Amino acid sequence: MNEMIFKRLIIFSIVFVQIFIAFNPARAMDSIVDDAPPVDESKPYIPVTADNLQDMTAQAAILIDATTGRVLYEKNPDAKAMPASTTKMMTCILGLENANDDDIVEVDKRAVGVEGSAIYINEGDKIKMSELLQATMLASGNDGAAAIAYYVGKGSLETFVQMMNDKAKEIGATNTHFNNPHGLTDPNHYTTARDLAKIARYTYQNEKFRKIVSTKEQEIQWVNPAERKDIYGSTNRLLWNYDDVTGIKTGYTDAAGGCLVASAQKNGVTLIAVVLKTSDSRARFVEGRALLDYGFKHIKEMKTVDEQKLISSIYTHNSTNYKTTVKPIQPFTYLVMDTDNVDDFSWKMNLPAYIDAPLKQGAKVGTVDLLYQGNVVGSVDMVTTEEVTEGFNLLGFLHKLFFS
Secondary structure (H helix, E strand, C coil): CHHHHHHHHHHHHHHHHHHHHHHCCCCCCCCCCCCCCCCCCCCCCCCCCCCCHHHCCCCEEEEEECCCCCEEEEECCCCCECCHHHHHHHHHHHHHHHCCCCCEEECCHHHCCCCCCCCCCCCCCEEEHHHHHHHHHHHCCHHHHHHHHHHHCCCCHHHHHHHHHHHHHHHCCCCCECCCCCCCCCCCCEECHHHHHHHHHHHHCCHHHHHHHCCCEEEEECCECCCCEEEEECCCCHHHHCCCEEEEEEEEECCCEEEEEEEEEECCEEEEEEEEEECCHHHHHHHHHHHHHHHHHHEEEEEECCHHHHCEEEEEECECCCEEEEEECCCCEEEEECCCCHHHEEEEEECCCEEECCECCCCEEEEEEEEECCEEEEEEEEEECCCECECCCHHHHHHHHHHC
């Protein structure tokens, strides 16, 4: 009789544990969540450093200066590749630009159970957008990315995907096409190392984005169920073992291989490295770090253009003021590498003759280009310093009448 009771207790315990696991999300309690299968340690791998980048297993790679976008190293930068979860950089920035931090997102049932890495959402769950973005980027949750997409796309995944592709074109990522918000394999979902670097550079200009992607671990609080709290750890291992790293996003699928977009800051310089389709999930971190090390190793100096030389005025049409002031979106600094001649650098302003109201403060109106030996190697956006409001101004009207 006692043996029968003991067996029943064992069976009950097993069933209870299975139910608990099924209804409680996975957590990253003092550990690192991963978005890729374990590495096969039996496979030979040559450790890649800044001195032997030619041994990279990545099929495509690029290293850029985050300020100007200047390319410091490249390998097949325009080869078509699958981005895997690095896609979520675009999903995140669209969430930041098209929703408020305190918006309450009610999980769309179509976002529940999306294949792959997850934050384990359920239909009807409610969470602040700021918490949803953080959880999704930390744990690389495909379900979280879908929830963001349905909210920002006002219930339409197709609308959100179109927003992704429109933003890619705006950024200049012309060889990229998105077909989903998370990066699961799709023949019509592709990019290049160069385009991902452009997207990363754009997103990195957003202060909230920088904070999200530089976070190692965070407790996420849900609105409903109110008692739910989860601790997620970043899938970006470089955040845990490379002091200078500040982000950004990992990716892995069997088709895409190991992917990583990594940013690092040292002595006031910010670099962005991209590696696509490495041999395994380990190699993406080794090779991403090697690229960053290469950049920092070969920087000779950093030069800054006097901001007063770059502040300009532009005529405005249909506005209450006939002119507005524009300036670089960030200090115009550029790197001089140990193979460069500092005297061969120059800069060139690219601004329209006039702009039309209305425009928000910080709106892009042109660029200031960095030239090396007369060739454009990078640029910084020129933006409005104040809101350009609609209205009438006689001087603006006359300029429009005679010069537009």
